[in-house]
Every structure is written in C-alpha cells, then in structure tokens.
Amino acid sequence: MAEAFKFELVSPERLLVSEQVESVVIPGAEGEMTVMAHHAPVMTTIKPGVVTVKTAAGGEERYVVFGGFADIVPAGCTLLAESAVAVKDVDRADLARRIQEAREDAADAKDDQARSKAEQFLSQLTTLEGAILPA
Amino acid sequence: MPSLKDLRNRIASVKATQKITKAMQMVAAAKLRRAQEAAEAARPYSERMGSVLANITQAIGGGGDAPALMTGTGKDDVHLLVVCTAERGLCGGFNSQIARLARDHIRKLLADGKQVKIICVGKKGFDILRRDYASMIIDRVDLREVKTLGFVNADAIAKKVIHLFNEGGFDICTLFYSQFKSVISQIPTAQQIIPAGVASAPAEAIDGGNAVYEYEPEPGEILSDLIPRNISVQVFRALLENVAGEMGAKMSAMDNATRNAGDMINKLSITYNRQRQAQITKELIEIISGAEAL
Numbered sequence: 001m002a003e004a005f006k007f008e009l010v011s012p013e014r015l016l017v018s019e020q021v022e023s024v025v026i027p028g029a030e031g032e033m034t035v036m037a038h039h040a041p042v043m044t045t046i047k048p049g050v051v052t053v054k055t056a057a058g059g060e061e062r063y064v065v066f067g068g069f070a071d072i073v074p075a076g077c078t079l080l081a082e083s084a085v086a087v088k089d090v091d092r093a094d095l096a097r098r099i100q101e102a103r104e105d106a107a108d109a110k111d112d113q114a115r116s117k118a119e120q121f122l123s124q125l126t127t128l129e130g131a132i133l134p135a
Numbered sequence: 136m137p138s139l140k141d142l143r144n145r146i147a148s149v150k151a152t153q154k155i156t157k158a159m160q161m162v163a164a165a166k167l168r169r170a171q172e173a174a175e176a177a178r179p180y181s182e183r184m185g186s187v188l189a190n191i192t193q194a195i196g197g198g199g200d201a202p203a204l205m206t207g208t209g210k211d212d213v214h215l216l217v218v219c220t221a222e223r224g225l226c227g228g229f230n231s232q233i234a235r236l237a238r239d240h241i242r243k244l245l246a247d248g249k250q251v252k253i254i255c256v257g258k259k260g261f262d263i264l265r266r267d268y269a270s271m272i273i274d275r276v277d278l279r280e281v282k283t284l285g286f287v288n289a290d291a292i293a294k295k296v297i298h299l300f301n302e303g304g305f306d307i308c309t310l311f312y313s314q315f316k317s318v319i320s321q322i323p324t325a326q327q328i329i330p331a332g333v334a335s336a337p338a339e340a341i342d343g344g345n346a347v348y349e350y351e352p353e354p355g356e357i358l359s360d361l362i363p364r365n366i367s368v369q370v371f372r373a374l375l376e377n378v379a380g381e382m383g384a385k386m387s388a389m390d391n392a393t394r395n396a397g398d399m400i401n402k403l404s405i406t407y408n409r410q411r412q413a414q415i416t417k418e419l420i421e422i423i424s425g426a427e428a429l
Contacts, residue, residue, distance in 0.1 A: 012286040014176035
C-alpha cells in the first residue's frame with residue numbers, strides 16, 4: 001500500500017475535500033498526471049476534466065472540475081478549482097449551458113488566438129461531457 | 136389633544152410595526168449566520184490563492200513578463216471605482232458608510248484632476264452616488280435576483296472590469312466594500328485590485344519551504360491565468376463580506392427599531408390611560424355638580 005498524503009480540493013465557495021489520500025489523478029493543462037506522496041513541487045493549471053481521488057481508506061471518489069490550478073508539494077497537494085462538483089451530483093443542464101457558452105465564445109472570438117483558445121476550451125468540455133455521461 | 140380613539144389606533148399601528156421589525160431582525164439573524172458560514176467557507180480558497188500567488192511572484196522575481204494586470208499601465212489618470220453595497224435598505228448606516236467613503240475618495244481624485252469612472256454593485260450605492268456623480272457611473276450590477284451569492288456572480292463582475300482594463304478604460308481600479316468585523320461593527324474599506332498589490336509577497340515559509348517549483352506551463356502563462364482569477368476571488372470575498380455586514384447591520388438596526396417601538400407603545404399607553412381617567416373624572420364632576428344644582 002502506497003504512502004498517504006494530504007489532498008485538498010478547494011472551490012471558491014467551499015472546501016470540498018481535505019483528507020489523506022493515496023493518489024490523485026489531475027487533468028493538467030499539459031496532460032493528465034497522477035500525484036502520489038513525495039511528488040516533486042509542481043504548479044500547473046488544470047483544464048476542465050475529472051479528478052479521481054483514491055483515499056487512504058481505499059475508496060475512490062471522482063469530481064468534475066472546470067479549470068483552476070494545482071499546487072503540488074512533497075507534503076501534499078492543493079487543488080484550487082474554479083468550480084468543482086462530485087461526479088454523481090453533476091448538473092447536466094449546467095454542463096450543457098457551459099458548452100453552449102463556450103460555443104458562443106468560439107463563434108464570436110475576434111482574433112485567431114482567442115478563437116483557438118475558445119475552441120480548445122470547447123473541445124475539453126465536450127470530452128468531459130462524453131467522459132461522465134455514461135457514468 | 137388626540138382623542139382616545141386616535142390613541143388606540145396609534146398604539147395598534149406601532150404594535151404592528153414592532154411585529155414587523157422583530158420579524159425582520161430574526162430573518163436577518165438567520166441570514167447572518169448563513170452569510171458568515173459562506174464567508175468562512177470561502178476563506179481557504181483565497182488564502183491558498185494568496186500563498187500561490189506569492190510563490191509564483193517570487194519565482195518570476197518581478198521579471199519583465201509579468202502581466203499588465205499586475206504591473207498596471209504605468210499611468211494614474213483614470214480611476215475605476217467598484218462600489219459594492221447592499222440591494223436593500225433598512226440596515227442602519229451600512230450603505231451610506233460605504234457611499235461616504237467612496238464619495239470622499241472621488242472628491243480627492245477629482246481635486247487632483249483625475250478622471251473617475253464608477254461601477255455600482257447593488258442598488259443602494261447606485262441610488263446614493265447617482266445624486267452627485269451620475270455622469271461618472273458607467274455601469275451597474277444588479278444582484279437583487281440572486282438568492283445565494285455564487286462565485287459566478289463575482290466572476291461576471293471581475294470579467295467586466297478586466298475587459299474594460301484590456302480596452303484601456305482605466306489605469307487603477309479600487310474596490311469599495313464593507314469589511315465584516317462583528318455584528319455591530321462593519322468597516323467600510325477601499326482596496327486596490329488593479330494593479331494587484333501582491334508585490335509585497337510575505338516571506339513566510341509556505342508549506343514545502345523554499346522548494347524549487349516546476350511550472351507547467353511557464354510561470355508567466357500561469358500568472359496571466361491566475362491574476363484575473365485572483366481578481367474574481369477578491370470581488371467574491373468583498374461581496375460575501377458585504378452580505379454578512381449587511382445582515383449584521385440590519386440585525387442591530389431592527390433591534391433598535393423594535394426597542395424604540397416598545398418605548399413608544401409604553402408612552403402612548405400612559406397617555407391613553409391618563410386621558411381615559413381624565414374623561415371619567417370629568418363625567419363624574421358633571422354628574423355630581425348636576426345633582427348639587429337641583
């Protein structure tokens with residue numbers, strides 16, 4: 001059994017998780033990464049996706065996050081999410097609304113850079129929707 | 136001298152008012168607890184955000200690639216004031232305190248020959264500032280339909296501000312809100328959010344010590360993502376503090392009102408009783424003197 005470390009998932013509204021965990025899978029901006037105890041200090045932004053938490057007790061929890069960033073130090077990991085909900089509580093209508101908004105953003109982006117950014121965000125959202133819908 | 140009937144009516148109406156103010160006080164107390172909880176729940180996020188920001192600013196070390204939101208435009212000509220007040224009145228001096236602070240600030244800026252723009256959050260601040268500075272108010276945000284304040288509300292305001300900044304609409308942005316200290320004390324506060332004042336990074340060791348961070352993507356890129364978010368967080372925190380402050384102020388204002396109504400009822404009852412007694416005496420005298428005359 002792997003060593004446990006402290007993981008915190010914080011959204012602006014509240015502290016969602018603060019407990020000892022075995023590993024956490026984070027949807028980093030440059031690819032998914034699994035964080036375990038004694039990870040080298042990393043700071044990364046995260047894209048919309050699913051965070052999978054394996055608790056020290058052996059359970060597994062999944063949360064949907066919409067952007068934010070993660071602060072990883074050997075002693076623990078703090079995830080600051082713009083908005084986070086447990087997968088089982090995800091509001092489909094809310095997700096659909098976000099996708100709709102992203103689509104509008106992409107449609108009326110002014111320059112190429114903004115457009116590619118908006119399109120990237122949109123594709124991340126649709127991937128996310130695909131990932132959690134069958135759940 | 137009001138008649139007995141008038142007095143009775145007045146006592147009844149004051150009693151009705153007292154019932155209302157008492158109910159409002161209880162509602163405010165319940166809401167205050169909820170607002171305090173919300174403010175407490177939001178604290179970890181802004182704390183972490185602060186420490187992460189401090190970390191990252193240290194990493195960049197004031198390099199040239201810090202985003203404009205942090206360094207400012209280098210000018211100090213156009214000021215944007217975001218004035219956050221409550222949507223409803225009947226909360227003592229709460230709204231006028233914030234408005235007064237904002238007004239003093241505006242007066243000082245105008246005296247220095249600066250240009251001032253105002254965004255009002257909340258109806259009451261808008262009503263007060265509109266009297267003197269209607270031409271400077273460029274926008275107002277209505278949160279009246281919002282039942283529980285969410286991060287999205289703050290985010291929308293912050294996005295507006297940042298959008299304006301990117302268009303070169305202003306140089307310095309200051310946030311006005313009321314800091315919640317206790318139920319009876321709210322301190323109107325002015326806080327500069329653009330350029331962000333995180334340069335004074337606290338030297339305290341953030342867990343992990345002085346470890347060398349790896350950044351993914353580059354620090355500059357993270358920072359440019361982080362700063363707007365930090366502004367949203369600041370606005371969110373200000374709004375939450377405001378809600379708690381408003382409820383606290385309302386609670387004590389309504390408590391006062393209830394007590395005043397009680398005093399008034401006492402006074403009116405005494406007048407009523409005296410007058411009734413006077414009338415009885417008068418009638419008796421009339422009867423007796425009538426009998427004596429016979």
